[in-house]
Amino acid sequence: MITAPFEYARPGSVDETQSLLNKYGSDAKVIAGGQSLIPLMRLRLSQPTALIDIQGIPGLNEVRRDNGSVEIGALVRHVDIQRNAMLRESLPILVEMSNDVGDNQVRNLGTIGGVIAHGDAAGDYNAAALMLDAEIITNKRRHQARDFYRDIFTTALEHDEVVTAVRFPVSTGRFAYTKFRRRLYDWAIAGVAVQETGSSWRVGYVNLATTPRRGSAVEAALAGGASAADAAAQSGSDIDPTSDVRATAEYKRHLTQVLTVRTLQKATMAA
Ligand SMILES: Cc1cc2nc3c(=O)[nH]c(=O)nc-3n(C[C@H](O)[C@H](O)[C@H](O)COP(=O)(O)OP(=O)(O)OC[C@H]3O[C@@H](n4cnc5c(N)ncnc54)[C@H](O)[C@@H]3O)c2cc1C
Structure with missing residues (x-):
């Protein structure tokens, strides 16, 4: 598929980028690696009138x-x-x-x-x-x-x-990330991240709602001394998955519990 036509500009600074975005108006878009934007443009799901390419701006890759x-x-x-x-x-x-x-x-x-x-x-x-x-x-x-x-x-x-x-x-405590997908290189059907910070655990969920989610209920259960399995049982209130071609919402909820336990175990066993 071929993109709709667009203007192209390659600014040398962040200030210039902002000016160009204002000059071209609300349909202009920044482009960085193009790995999300270009596929959307090829499908014509996104049709920016101008692309402002920030790759040449010094200092943003440190x-x-x-x-x-x-x-x-x-x-x-x-x-x-x-x-x-x-x-x-x-x-x-x-x-x-x-x-x-x-x-x-x-x-x-x-x-x-x-x-x-x-x-x-x-x-x-x-x-x-x-x-x-x-x-x-x-x-x-x-x-x-x-x-x-x-x-x-x-x-x-x-x-x-x-x-x-x-x-x-800086986060140097025990951690683990489990990305559940059917094929290598796919996006996550569901992802669970855990990170120990001080004496508590942080939990994050990938692709289990319309936005990324924090596992606050699971974190609270862990802080209260719950086992990994009992804490993971709370994950249902942290997520809000929808059914799609790859899995039903019900399956994703079950998967999240299983993955939360496994990811906590992976983090603690790896230590
Ligand atoms: C086949 C495939 C598989 C992928 N799998 C995964 C995966 O498993 N996990 C994952 O996380 N990602 C995945 N991605 C997406 C990939 O991580 C992209 O790199 C990322 O989503 C967007 O980064 P980009 O630099 O390419 O942004 P672009 O595509 O250039 O831009 C994406 C959006 O962000 C805006 N934007 C970009 N940079 C800035 C900025 N500095 N300031 C303001 N706005 C900005 C753009 O205007 C655009 O709206 C996959 C992509 C492809 C094509």
Whole structure:
């Protein structure tokens, strides 16, 4: 399929990107790796009048650690996350997730900023951002992840807002991520992430509602001393799956319980 026609601009700075977005109006879109946007354009589900290509903006592909946080530039690609030794130490759950995002082409082109801005509930990093209380940094403000994901493919970003970085707390406790899919390289039918922070656990759910979800009820049960199985039994109130071609909502609810137990076991056994 061929995309609808569009204008193309390659700004050299974030300020210029914002000006171009305002110049071309609300139908213009930022493009980073193009791994979500181009498929949508080819299907004509998205028909932006202009693409503002941010790949040439210097400084957006850096990863820094300071004061208990890790800041990952918006243009940092999945493959950069996979290969980053500091991230492997400071935020290993994200590295674990990056290993399983799409295929080599997707990992070589797709960016963390693109995943966050796209706001897909099936985007693995979105669950990590939510459960770890990450901060999404843009040209205009800092968003707390808990306030960022609004609805299906809908975030708190305004039209002329550009994600410049994502800031995660350094998270070195035990962790695990389970991505359930039928074929290698598929998106998750359901994903469960767990991360130990201090004496408690954080839980995140991928593709189990219209937005990424935090496993607050499961976390509370674990904090109260429940076993993994008893805590996982609470997952039903953390998610809101819908039936689709790959699984019914009922199946996904059952799957979530099973995966939550397995993921907690994986995290604690790996220690
Ligand atoms: C076959 C295939 C399999 C995939 N499997 C997975 C998977 O398993 N898990 C997963 O998480 N992802 C998966 N993806 C998506 C992939 O992770 C993309 O990299 C990601 O969703 C978008 O990143 P991008 O840089 O390509 O963004 P783009 O496609 O360039 O942009 C996506 C959206 O975000 C906006 N945008 C991009 N960057 C910014 C920014 N800095 N500021 C503001 N807006 C911005 C764009 O305007 C657009 O609306 C898959 C993609 C494909 C094609």
